[in-house]
């Protein structure tokens with residue numbers, strides 16, 4: 001639970017205690033399990049030998065968002081899943097140790113990031129989510145000029161406007177983003193790059209572009225009543241919860257019944273947030289069973305601990321309104337046509353299981369897809385059927401040699417650490433591109 005809730009991190013003693021439990025495996029499966037190439041085997045060994053600054057360098061020089069990843073990464077599916085200590089005991093709390101090293105560096109005012117001598121080259125990064133930040137830092141640390149453009153007022157993408165603050169606080173994120181100032185990265189916030197905007201940026205003097213706008217359009221839900229008042233989506237709900245619109249959200253939720261539709265981690269974030277905002281009852285309605293629910297175990301447990309009521313094997317068929325305002329929903333239970341096939345396509349409605357719930361707010365949390373605008377920001381890009389950008393084998397180069405892309409706009413909704421991996425990868429490719437251009 002620890003690495004998923006913005007509680008206090010590990011103390012020095014606890015972090016060293018975790019390091020002391022490490023088996024120091026020769027082949028270090030934990031290090032192979034991180035998409036962003038974080039090397040727990042090395043930083044844990046250094047911490048164990050009390051080379052704390054060395055451990056901090058290992059962590060931060062690899063991943064400028066190492067603290068954030070220590071907090072939000074589903075480590076049980078990544079590095080900690082591979083941890084050999086789990087065979088006879090619990091895995092090493094790798095996320096916790098990583099977070100400790102980052103916070104300890106703040107406490108002792110130690111900055112492990114270095115900037116190389118200035119070079120000629122100017123890069124635009126579109127999107128300040130984890131992919132954009134990781135790319136900008138990689139390039140700026142190499143000495144090039146970088147400007148980040150983002151539609152929102154503050155940087156961070158989903159980290160600031162999606163992940164609830166009880167999991168990742170704005171203060172923690174702001175501390176980690178101090179690296180932008182340190183490296184002289186310019187931030188042009190509140191600036192949406194419009195149709196054809198990437199080409200304009202290239203014409204205006206930028207030598208290369210990293211495009212990382214994420215996937216922010218909620219998946220549509222086509223049922224009667226969807227346009228009633230007090231029907232919203234996870235993106236808007238979670239963003240309001242992290243902006244000055246929070247008070248109006250509290251008024252909408254406090255003492256009311258809320259239904260959340262979906263079974264992913266985002267649905268759990270909405271449900272837990274609604275409960276923390278004082279909802280009377282919070283339902284999570286999910287079409288398959290709890291076993292198939294895609295939410296991480298931690299996020300599910302967090303919702304359970306917040307008294308969220310789960311209605312698995314159920315679908316919503318209609319939202320009921322009175323004078324244009326939501327007052328309830330109609331749903332029914334589902335079952336498998338073929339019990340061995342647990343995919344959504346194999347679900348059928350069960351006759352005679354219709355139910356109604358009295359609700360005041362409905363939040364659809366069925367996932368995200370790319371904004372239609374993404375397709376037009378740069379020309380000469382290729383898209384797949386879902387609207388995601390097609391990249392070459394290296395994972396970030398596009399059909400336009402000066403434009404690179406990564407994060408959710410390439411992978412579809414994924415993980416913070418995968419966005420960081422793409423940002424770093426793109427950063428390196430852009431540096432290669434810039435040095436080739438200089439010859």
Ligand SMILES: Cc1cc2nc3c(=O)[nH]c(=O)nc-3n(C[C@H](O)[C@H](O)[C@H](O)COP(=O)(O)OP(=O)(O)OC[C@H]3O[C@@H](n4cnc5c(N)ncnc54)[C@H](O)[C@@H]3O)c2cc1C
Pocket residue numbers: 072073074126127128129130131132149150151152156157158159162163164191192193194212213214215238265266269373377406407408409413414415416417419
């Ligand atoms: C609610 C929620 C909770 C999550 N929790 C976790 C978690 O606990 N752990 C985890 O690993 N992953 C989590 N994820 C997934 C993770 O946050 C994403 O995979 C990751 O943020 C993707 O990073 P990105 O940089 O590609 O895009 P984003 O974080 O989406 O950032 C994209 C940025 O681009 C900007 N932008 C878009 N279009 C334009 C434009 N035309 N001009 C200028 N700016 C533009 C947007 O304003 C945004 O700031 C969560 C996702 C959500 C939605």
